[in-house]
Amino acid sequence: RKEVEQDPGPFNVPEGATVAFNCTYSNSASQSFFWYRQDCRKEPKLLMSVYSSGNEDGRFTAQLNRASQYISLLIRDSKLSDSATYLCVVNTGAGNQFYFGTGTSLTVIP
Amino acid sequence: DTGVSQDPRHKITKRGQNVTFRCDPISEHNRLYWYRQTLGQGPEFLTYFQNEAQLEKSRLLSDRFSAERPKGSFSTLEIQRTEQGDSAMYLCASSSWGQGMEKLFFGSGTQLSVL
Numbered sequence: 001r002k003e004v005e006q007d008p009g010p011f012n013v014p015e016g017a018t019v020a021f022n023c024t025y026s027n028s029a030s031q032s033f034f035w036y037r038q039d040c041r042k043e044p045k046l047l048m049s050v051y052s053s054g055n056e057d058g059r060f061t062a063q064l065n066r067a068s069q070y071i072s073l074l075i076r077d078s079k080l081s082d083s084a085t086y087l088c089v090v091n092t093g094a095g096n097q098f099y100f101g102t103g104t105s106l107t108v109i110p
Numbered sequence: 111d112t113g114v115s116q117d118p119r120h121k122i123t124k125r126g127q128n129v130t131f132r133c134d135p136i137s138e139h140n141r142l143y144w145y146r147q148t149l150g151q152g153p154e155f156l157t158y159f160q161n162e163a164q165l166e167k168s169r170l171l172s173d174r175f176s177a178e179r180p181k182g183s184f185s186t187l188e189i190q191r192t193e194q195g196d197s198a199m200y201l202c203a204s205s206s207w208g209q210g211m212e213k214l215f216f217g218s219g220t221q222l223s224v225l
Contacts, residue, residue, distance in 0.1 A: 004152075008150070032211050032212070034213065041199075041221070042218070042219075043201060043216035043217060043218050043219050044153065044201075044214075044216050045216070046213055046214070046215065049211060049213065087152055087153075089214075091212065098143075098155070098214060100145075100152030100153045100154075101152050102150065102151055102152045103150075103151075103152055
């Protein structure tokens with residue numbers, strides 16, 4: 001079983017739509033959680049950390065459900081510029097252990 | 111720009127040749143990671159350093175791969191006797207471990223093509 005699993009998509013949504021991505025992780029001892037954004041042939045860039053109480057940054061909301069071991073990212077009022085791959089990342093806190101999902105591809109359509 | 115920098119951005123080589131990539135982390139960061147990424151996949155861990163010490167290597171890392179961080183600053187990743195399967199984006203990331211939540215910051219990567 002993979003450490004982090006994501007639906008690869010693609011998600012094709014119209015501008016202004018709300019879209020949600022989920023990610024599950026296998027290690028219940030995982031301690032920190034992140035969403036990264038990656039544009040085509042570019043490096044991953046930190047979008048937001050995910051906190052236990054949930055957190056919001058503008059149009060983006062991240063939530064963590066430790067009991068079910070999943071993380072979600074909600075994007076409201078999608079913009080064309082949101083088109084990218086969104087990577088779910090989990091850190092168990094032991095040694096190197098950042099685990100990446102395969103990413104979810106989002107295309108926002110005019 | 112004080113971000114993570116990688117050199118070169120692109121490398122084309124013939125099978126069997128050796129290649130070396132360089133990474134300069136964010137200056138105050140004590141950890142440096144190397145990842146490999148192929149199309150449609152997330153970054154795959156290769157190895158990481160804390161200061162100059164190489165603390166872990168992936169089991170997937172063959173002995174053709176070697177990495178160094180001699181003075182705890184920049185790092186190099188060398189691939190000997192390259193194979194076509196080595197073609198990938200090689201990403202370097204750095205972090206500040208021990209000061210709150212550890213977060214990775216990536217360089218632009220080196221795209222390797224082995225012909």
